[in-house]
Amino acid sequence: MSAITSKQKTSFVVKGRVGEKYLNGSVSISGAKNAALPALAASILFDDEISYNSIPFIDDIQVFMEILSSLGADIKKTNDGASVSFGGKMPKSVIDPSAMCALRGSIILTGPLLARTGRVVFSSPMGCPIGKRPIDFFIDGFKSFGADITIKENGGIEYVVTAPKGGLVGTEIFMRHMSVTATETLIFTALLAKGTTVLKNCAIEPEVSHLVEFLNKCGAVITGAGTPTITIEGGSLLKASGKSYTLPADRVEAGSFLMLGILAAENLEITNCNPEHLESLIDTLRRSGANNFEVTKNSFIIKKEDRKKVLPASYPINIQTHEYPGFPTDLQSIIAVYASQLKGRSFIFESIFEDRFRYLDYLKKFGVRFNMINRREIEIDGPTKLNGSVITKVPDLRAGFALITAAAIAEGETVIRDLKHVNRGYEDLEKKLRGIGLDIIRE
Numbered sequence: 001m002s003a004i005t006s007k008q009k010t011s012f013v014v015k016g017r018v019g020e021k022y023l024n025g026s027v028s029i030s031g032a033k034n035a036a037l038p039a040l041a042a043s044i045l046f047d048d049e050i051s052y053n054s055i056p057f058i059d060d061i062q063v064f065m066e067i068l069s070s071l072g073a074d075i076k077k078t079n080d081g082a083s084v085s086f087g088g089k090m091p092k093s094v095i096d097p098s099a100m101c102a103l104r105g106s107i108i109l110t111g112p113l114l115a116r117t118g119r120v121v122f123s124s125p126m127g128c129p130i131g132k133r134p135i136d137f138f139i140d141g142f143k144s145f146g147a148d149i150t151i152k153e154n155g156g157i158e159y160v161v162t163a164p165k166g167g168l169v170g171t172e173i174f175m176r177h178m179s180v181t182a183t184e185t186l187i188f189t190a191l192l193a194k195g196t197t198v199l200k201n202c203a204i205e206p207e208v209s210h211l212v213e214f215l216n217k218c219g220a221v222i223t224g225a226g227t228p229t230i231t232i233e234g235g236s237l238l239k240a241s242g243k244s245y246t247l248p249a250d251r252v253e254a255g256s257f258l259m260l261g262i263l264a265a266e267n268l269e270i271t272n273c274n275p276e277h278l279e280s281l282i283d284t285l286r287r288s289g290a291n292n293f294e295v296t297k298n299s300f301i302i303k304k305e306d307r308k309k310v311l312p313a314s315y316p317i318n319i320q321t322h323e324y325p326g327f328p329t330d331l332q333s334i335i336a337v338y339a340s341q342l343k344g345r346s347f348i349f350e351s352i353f354e355d356r357f358r359y360l361d362y363l364k365k366f367g368v369r370f371n372m373i374n375r376r377e378i379e380i381d382g383p384t385k386l387n388g389s390v391i392t393k394v395p396d397l398r399a400g401f402a403l404i405t406a407a408a409i410a411e412g413e414t415v416i417r418d419l420k421h422v423n424r425g426y427e428d429l430e431k432k433l434r435g436i437g438l439d440i441i442r443e
């Protein structure tokens, strides 16, 4: 390897093979980024060491671990995960503003820090530019537990949240939208509040239930996870007592590879995943006429179409993104590429994030034919032969995979110059893609 490390190589070069089904092999799905962040944040509420398996070593996780270390955690990486311990000592309560800017998920730390230390200082989180990303559910939630909020304007906005003298008190909170991170953060806050807390209109993503199941094994008393109403009995610090937490597979990564595979694979196995968490995607793909993939308990198998079976015309799709178990907003940009290959006019409505179509500026360069009906809805005409392009910006963490998918099925070469977001969300992406036959190099 030349002196330049892979991190300093800031572009992908992809050679597409239009019309061919040429990817072959097997890809194993990594642990879910959006399960790792809350699981790591939970370590603040443990008074002993907690170890994790299947942590995806991607930039967001690296940054999150650095934040935990800055708060006083001792983190030891293992080959498959890490162990985290605050050694029974009180964590620091100020989150570095640069960390809050690096990823939206850093907001999850505010709840456990307030619960554990009685105080938390943080600035407005940033992350993917996919919408306003308000934090009123967090601020209003902390107030509901009895905390005092001081807002300071010094350049950015700084929140100083302080628990009352007698400690946080259990409460009842209704969130007007289902928010995964708000649900997780307020669960953490409630764990050390006095008495019972009832959270209403909670997110029911599988990552929430998976986390709560582990917290309950470590002394928490939480009921209702996986339903919109979650009840938490306030108690004392949790104990792992040697138990480790294994992250669930990343359903967004699995869905991403499934769509790429249907478009460009001859024979492909996508293993170590949970198809039961992707029923909405599977239903959409089947309705579009994709019948060259099988679903097993923990994998997808794409098979060379049986030459005798005449594939039905590929039908246009009409989807609306929705909280789980609806169609995942994180797969919205990738299904847009898929839709460009279907016969007819497809429609996509983005109901969660109000600014999640920025990637279309770049898909247009490949030749994708679309029309913005309004800020929340697009129509895409197909099928369209795509041509390789030079992409100078990747607008969000999941759009990177969408652009790589377009490049894989395009005529000619594509250069993707901005890998910041790509590195944040998919572990060893180019290694996995090269492993199944995509001609992609980092330079």
Ligand code: EPZ
Pocket: 033, 034, 037, 104, 105, 128, 131, 133, 134, 135, 136, 137, 138, 177, 178, 179, 180, 181, 182, 203, 205, 328, 329, 330, 352, 353, 397, 398
């Ligand atoms: C989680 O976001 C994921 N992020 C998102 O993944 C994912 O797209 C989303 O769940 C849906 O599955 C993490 O887990 C870190 P929100 P979530 O910002 O639900 C409104 C990725 O690429 N809202 O809370 O925590 C907000 O406007 C990311 O990995 C408020 O109004 O997202 C939106 O409509 C992108 N006030 C909805 O809730 C608040 O205080 C969800 O937004 C908070 C949110």
